[in-house]
Amino acid sequence: SQQGEEDPQALSIQEGENATMNCSYKTSINNLQWYRQNSGRGLVHLILIRSNEREKHSGRLRVTLDTSKKSSSLLITASRAADTASYFCATDLGYSTLTFGKGTMLLVSP
Amino acid sequence: NAGVTQTPKFRVLKTGQSMTLLCAQDMNHEYMYWYRQDPGMGLRLIHYSVGEGTTAKGEVPDGYNVSRLKKQNFLLGLESAAPSQTSVYFCASSYPLQRGRFEQFFGPGTRLTVL
Numbered sequence: 685s686q687q688g689e690e691d692p693q694a695l696s697i698q699e700g701e702n703a704t705m706n707c708s709y710k711t712s713i714n715n716l717q718w719y720r721q722n723s724g725r726g727l728v729h730l731i732l733i734r735s736n737e738r739e740k741h742s743g744r745l746r747v748t749l750d751t752s753k754k755s756s757s758l759l760i761t762a763s764r765a766a767d768t769a770s771y772f773c774a775t776d777l778g779y780s781t782l783t784f785g786k787g788t789m790l791l792v793s794p
Numbered sequence: 795n796a797g798v799t800q801t802p803k804f805r806v807l808k809t810g811q812s813m814t815l816l817c818a819q820d821m822n823h824e825y826m827y828w829y830r831q832d833p834g835m836g837l838r839l840i841h842y843s844v845g846e847g848t849t850a851k852g853e854v855p856d857g858y859n860v861s862r863l864k865k866q867n868f869l870l871g872l873e874s875a876a877p878s879q880t881s882v883y884f885c886a887s888s889y890p891l892q893r894g895r896f897e898q899f900f901g902p903g904t905r906l907t908v909l
Contacts, residue, residue, distance in 0.1 A: 726900035786836035
C-alpha cells in the first residue's frame, strides 16, 4: 500500500505563479523527501525534511512538515516552464527503503 | 562520474522469454534498489540490497530475481516474462543509513514491453 499520497493529482498554472502540492502519509517517519521527474526521465532528489523539522527552504522550494497531521507540502515559488514535471513525496521509515506516493503532475504554461 | 546507469534503455519481450536488466553505479553506494513505475501507481519497490552479496524483497517481488555480486552492480532478472511486467524499471542507489544521507540517486530507466 502507498505510504504517501500527493494532492492534487494534477496542477496547471501560469509562469510566475506559485505551485503548492501536498503529501499525506500514514505512519511515523524518519524523514520525508520530495523528488522531481521530468517526462521519460529518472527521479531527481529535491529536498529532505527530517521528522523534527517543521520547515525547510532550498532556492525557490519551501517544504513544511506537520507530523501531528501526518502531512507535508511543497511550495514552488515563481514557477517557470522548466518546472513542468511530476513531483513525488517519499517517506523514510528508517529501514533503508523509501515509499513513494503516486505523484502530482505540474504543468507550468508560459 | 556517470552516476547510475541502466542497460538496456528499451526492450520488447515475448511472453515466457527471460532477460536481465543491469544497473551500475560509480558512487560507491552501499544500497541499491529496483523499482517499477506504472501509470497512476507511482514507484513500487521490487527488490533492494544493502550491500554486496545481500538482497531483500520489496513490495512487489513476485516474478523477479536479483543479484548483487559486485558492489557497483545490481541485476534484475525476469525468468519468464508476463504482460503484467510491462513497465518502466528504475534503479537507484544510496549511502548507508550510518552516513546520515538518505536521498536516493536514480538511473534513467528501462522501458520494457512484454507482448
